[in-house]
Amino acid sequence: MPGIDALPPLRQVIADHGLSARKSLGQNFLLDLNLTAKIARQAGDLSGCDVLEVGPGPGGLTRGLLAEGARRVLAVEKDTRCLPALSEIAGAYPGRLQVVNADALDLDARALLTPPIRIVANLPYNVGTELLIRWLTPPEWPPFWDSLTLMFQREVAERIVAVPGRKAYGRLAILAQWRCHARIVMDLPPQAFIPAPKVHSSVVHLTRRDSPLAPADPAMLERVTRAAFGQRRKMLRASLKGLSPRIEEILQDAGIEPTARAETVSIEGFCALARALA
Numbered sequence: 001m002p003g004i005d006a007l008p009p010l011r012q013v014i015a016d017h018g019l020s021a022r023k024s025l026g027q028n029f030l031l032d033l034n035l036t037a038k039i040a041r042q043a044g045d046l047s048g049c050d051v052l053e054v055g056p057g058p059g060g061l062t063r064g065l066l067a068e069g070a071r072r073v074l075a076v077e078k079d080t081r082c083l084p085a086l087s088e089i090a091g092a093y094p095g096r097l098q099v100v101n102a103d104a105l106d107l108d109a110r111a112l113l114t115p116p117i118r119i120v121a122n123l124p125y126n127v128g129t130e131l132l133i134r135w136l137t138p139p140e141w142p143p144f145w146d147s148l149t150l151m152f153q154r155e156v157a158e159r160i161v162a163v164p165g166r167k168a169y170g171r172l173a174i175l176a177q178w179r180c181h182a183r184i185v186m187d188l189p190p191q192a193f194i195p196a197p198k199v200h201s202s203v204v205h206l207t208r209r210d211s212p213l214a215p216a217d218p219a220m221l222e223r224v225t226r227a228a229f230g231q232r233r234k235m236l237r238a239s240l241k242g243l244s245p246r247i248e249e250i251l252q253d254a255g256i257e258p259t260a261r262a263e264t265v266s267i268e269g270f271c272a273l274a275r276a277l278a
């Protein structure tokens, strides 16, 4: 099968540039360019979009995004060792790849991007959840991006898409699904990466809702879910009693049984509770 581009295979790129993977940077590289192109396709039609990629590493997913037609890719990489490999890709796709050497947690990339914007990344495990939460919790909605297509450890992916009644259902599911549609679109075995991690991985695709699933003040929703899932085995009248002396009555006003447990309450239920408490 012909390659997705005329650049060298990733194994050679890694050898040529001495890119031995560093655990401290969450480095598990994808070497199969057909696989990275497939991940890029999960983000939809990229031809009219700017793509923000966090952690391009040796550039496997970056090449997938460009080969699949992304209008422009802004790639933010912390590891300076990867920069020469990434500039070779920039040379092969003139004007379409900008690489920024920065910590994604410190960089506000919005000024460097033109809407519509999609975020696609094989995230470093050590900062993946933190970045997701930041992208999901801006003060204003809709956010600067249209969709997120992100690789996580499977266990984290399951927490993002979990529905009420499941063990994985909790604050991450509520944060994600209150403001987005979220689904797992690909599963990858450990052997897809070099070095192979201990666990399976999944790609989650989130598209923003124009407006949240139900009205609620984000700060109050955050307080309620933190308290409810902080003691998820307790009945809500116990886990939430610190929020109001009238909590039983407020739960009933919100249509929730005071003896219910957090994991059985829908996102709309938590929103009703946040409104009743506000």
Ligand code: SAM
Binding pocket: 025, 026, 027, 028, 029, 030, 031, 054, 055, 056, 057, 058, 059, 060, 061, 062, 076, 077, 078, 079, 082, 102, 103, 104, 105, 122, 123, 124, 125, 127
């Ligand atoms: N995208 C590449 C791939 O799919 O093969 C590499 C993915 S690897 C899981 C994560 C990448 O994120 C590494 O290249 C690592 O150096 C980079 N990285 C780690 N922490 C980062 C941070 N805080 N900001 C930006 N990049 C980071």
